[in-house]
Amino acid sequence: MVTRYKPNVTVACVVNHHDRYLLVEELIAGQVRLNQPAGHLEPNESLVQACTRELAEETGIQRQPDHLLRIHQWQAPDGTQFVRFSFSLTLEAPLETAPLDPQIVACHWLTRAQIEARANQLRSPLVLSAIDDFESGRHYPLSLLDDRLAPV
Numbered sequence: 001m002v003t004r005y006k007p008n009v010t011v012a013c014v015v016n017h018h019d020r021y022l023l024v025e026e027l028i029a030g031q032v033r034l035n036q037p038a039g040h041l042e043p044n045e046s047l048v049q050a051c052t053r054e055l056a057e058e059t060g061i062q063r064q065p066d067h068l069l070r071i072h073q074w075q076a077p078d079g080t081q082f083v084r085f086s087f088s089l090t091l092e093a094p095l096e097t098a099p100l101d102p103q104i105v106a107c108h109w110l111t112r113a114q115i116e117a118r119a120n121q122l123r124s125p126l127v128l129s130a131i132d133d134f135e136s137g138r139h140y141p142l143s144l145l146d147d148r149l150a151p152v
Contacts, residue, residue, distance in 0.1 A: 007073070007081040011051040012038035012126070013065050014088045014134045020109040021131060022097070024058045027105055028123070034108070034115070035123035036086075036130060037061075046147040051087045059096030059107050065089045069141035074124050086130040088139060 015022035065087035098106035
């Protein structure tokens with residue numbers, strides 16, 4: 001029997017306030033890594049629900065994303081393959097953060113220049129790619145996603 005290809009499905013949220021982006025700092029294998037609030041899709045969860053949950057767990061911010069930015073397909077250096085749904089959330093003011101996830105060391109409001117200066121700490125190239133998508137103005141309505149999950 002042929003094994004079916006099953007990539008990891010993840011969500012991420014570009015959180016923006018004026019010229020700053022919210023990134024989470026986590027320790028992975030003893031190294032500092034920066035990422036948008038992000039994580040894996042869980043069973044019986046829509047993509048928007050997953051994004052909202054990950055944002056709350058990693059930053060303490062209780063908000064739903066505003067838009068879908070892009071769907072990325074990416075292979076990590078170790079060969080792990082991902083399909084990443086990048087969303088965006090624009091805030092009127094920067095909110096205080098209080099991560100619930102113990103793997104998150106800190107949250108940072110950074111300019112694009114500050115993020116580029118720490119490019120060697122980015123979790124993946126998708127971090128800057130998603131910011132590029134946000135800055136390009138390509139924002140798609142959440143209604144583009146058709147959630148047909150069975151009620152739980």
